[in-house]
Amino acid sequence: MSNKILAFVESKDGKFKNSAFEVVSEAKKLAGELGCEFDVLTIGSGVDSEAENLGAYGASKVLVVDLNELNGKSKFAGTQYSHPAFAKVIAETAVKQGANIILISGTGLGKEIAPRVAIKTDSAFCQDCVALHAEGGNIIATKPVYAGKSLINLKFNGDKVLITLRPNVFKPVKSGDAKASVEKLDTGSLNLTDKDFSSAVKEVVVSSEKLDVAEADIIVSGGRGLRGPENFNLVENLAGVLGAATGASRAVVDAGWRPHGEQVGQTGKTVSPSLYIAIGISGAIQHLAGMSSSKCIVAINKDKDAPIFQIADYGMVGDAFEIVPAFTDELKKVLGS
């Protein structure tokens, strides 16, 4: 059979998330390798003009479902959006467009809805893919397992496939300044029933105004080597100069020095920023599991045998209380802030 790809991308308040450009670019690349077409789907409001601009990433058609219209069908008052309803919209649209390959960004939202879409469309499913290519007409997806300690390549049985793409891994590629055509999808045509609104998000609470580690391009993390919560101003000052997010090891989160949302690692967040600076962190295997795919790693630790140095691109052996202020000052000089 001939293939067709549907790429689901997220928009919020009329704007696309970064992950949207990554997914569209990857859909374009895969479509090229398979010699097939792809459509883009988004659910949002006031997103039409931005949707046109996805043409720059190679999209020719963007299907838009109006979020307010969709929410109007929810049985819960005050629905901002509903995961199962999103899943239904994606599954129905894939069937309507004759798409057998679905790509979804592996964000908190994407990972929640994708397993449902996989069952609804009877697709083979890979969550959290980090590399994708076609080989003799078959899709091969690479996925980290055992907390990133190894990778597996998967081949799918059957021609229906659904894959979520880990954010921040695939590169957005602008291919020109073409405009995509935008087509509104009528929610009336999507067979939605009460059952599709079995849960609803009533509120999204932003944990703080601070940048989250999961979204940051630069992260400065502190560990037990900083001796106490009062010394995290070292981490915060450095992060401030770099416009970075602050992260933490589990040891300091468990000790109550830092909030859980900052924890990087196996039981915290998985991150792959372009620069990760680890201060007073030993580099236990569970910490590495969350950050070893960072593009550049700087470690500051007084123990030259600390495991963190084995994966560091640049390591500074010595006392963080001396090094970090000097490092911050040097950065201020070159960054001019």
Next chain:
Amino acid sequence: MKIIVGVSLVPDSTTKVKIGADNKSIDENGVSYILNPYDEFAVEEALQLKEKNGGEVIAVSYGTDKAKEAIKKAFQMGAEKGVLIKAPSAEFDTYTAAKNLADYIKGQNPDLILFGKTSIDFDGLSVPAMVAEMIDYPCINVVVKLDINGNEITAEREIEGGKEIVVSNLPAVIGTQKGINNPRYPNLKSIMASKSKPIEEAAPTYNGNKYDVVEMKLPAAKAAGKIFSNGAADAAEVVRLLREEAKVI
């Protein structure tokens, strides 16, 4: 309240992964196995709800005989019933696990199904929502706070940059994330009591994978980094390298 908890057995998180002879799975020599850490949160949440509202907690695993260890750990924590759905081999994918669990759960009509958010072996992050879809239940995963009032659910789930407040109704599937509770350590009494609890066995209903692993490999080794030992005196040089060599600032 009838609560079913899905439990899986996984390699200890400190395991050093070596690739097995088949190039598709890990070398199991010397690997020790534990109850998936996220499932401990699920078992704990189930026990707390039972202690509050009455009812029973049933631990269910799809796997080979080895998976009984996961059920035993749930027994030690305080689950009263355990069921092993017997997998014909250890090579099954998330879909197959979800399908067998769903088929078993369907006949049970539980009020609540608790899972961990993900199993730390394959990091599937799929079974809870897949099972929910198969049995037509609502599902909220990555939950850090759960309130149940009558049949109304309010849950907080963790997302990048914050939390979603999600509402739903029982019966439902919930996936637990670290932060929701502090799993109890089994005490001597509960460990002794767990020894006489039988594990029921159920026949599998589905066998057949939706994908095949064609290769397992280790992440590309990093080139050795540059290590500096003059403390603060090296700061300027490292900043220069970050700018000119690594080009990340």
